[in-house]
Amino acid sequence: MVEFWFEFASTYTYPAAMRIEALARARGIDVSWQPFLLGPIFREQGWDDSPFNIYPAKGRYMWRDLARLCDEIGLEFRKPSQFPRNGLLAARVACAFTRAAWVPSFVRNVYTANFAHDRDIADPEVLSDCLGSLVEDPAATLGVAGSDESKARLRQNSERAKALGIFGSPSFVVEGELFWGNDRLEAAFDWSRKRR
């Protein structure tokens, strides 16, 4: 079992979210999808914005590197006109319904909306589209996501992320062993195989 920890605003999480399910299936590994918020963790480090905005050289490089990465794996990519986008409501959806079979498809739809179609994932209408035919009643699903219970669940998940030592997205956790970055997805899966 590999835990996949993701923040919807994160750029490098886009290719990871798009790759993980097929890779897991090919290797016979179960993935546990764990949404969390990176904002509170960043704020504790003194950052009130994405480090890619705070440190421009790092940011310029990231956009170029991400474009190359997506190109290499044939993944559509368009630099969003706004960055970072607020993934709070999307994370509440994923967290409230974490065990539902449609969550991985929803997560991929949200990343695709943000990083391929330049849509604002903070907009409930965009999220309705992302829920599309995955659920019977997207509006009701968003309603559940906005409940106090769902808010509390996401807060708890974000606190658990911090307790696991997570400081960035994507992160992968295999029996307490932490792997950070799209580049470490295969290493996390290798680790999981070694532990069997």
Place this chain on the structure above:
Amino acid sequence: MVEFWFEFASTYTYPAAMRIEALARARGIDVSWQPFLLGPIFREQGWDDSPFNIYPAKGRYMWRDLARLCDEIGLEFRKPSQFPRNGLLAARVACAFTRAAWVPSFVRNVYTANFAHDRDIADPEVLSDCLGSLVEDPAATLGVAGSDESKARLRQNSERAKALGIFGSPSFVVEGELFWGNDRLEAAFDWSRKRR
């Protein structure tokens, strides 16, 4: 031709420095060894220490990740008792003699001293050992490295690194295209092949 930009204090540059020559030879690629100082670039970002010390969660992860990486490729590794170490004199040596055939061996010796043998690479005696049998007169080599001309050369190289958009080590530059991190060594080589 791939430019390999390295800062001696950098942890992830250790595996990159140890891997690059064999990989380049296997692929028929020329490597240009480019020492630089990351300190001035970090200071401009408001950091007076390694980000791995400033951000403890990131630091804890890095040491664990580096140990795993080295283990995977069979590279000896011991967490240095002091971090970061001052690589100024070592960088001046590598910069002053940049075209000498012994520089790659010297660079590997310095990284090994720091990250496998826990030796202080700021100490001229340690650097003398790293120069070992590579040069006839290690003391004279260190003397040249300490000259005003050598100091100026390293400053110029560090300014060129910044102008290339470099913000971390290791970095690889292929005809102006920047790749950052030990994880991107293969991608830089692939890029170089595409451009032929």
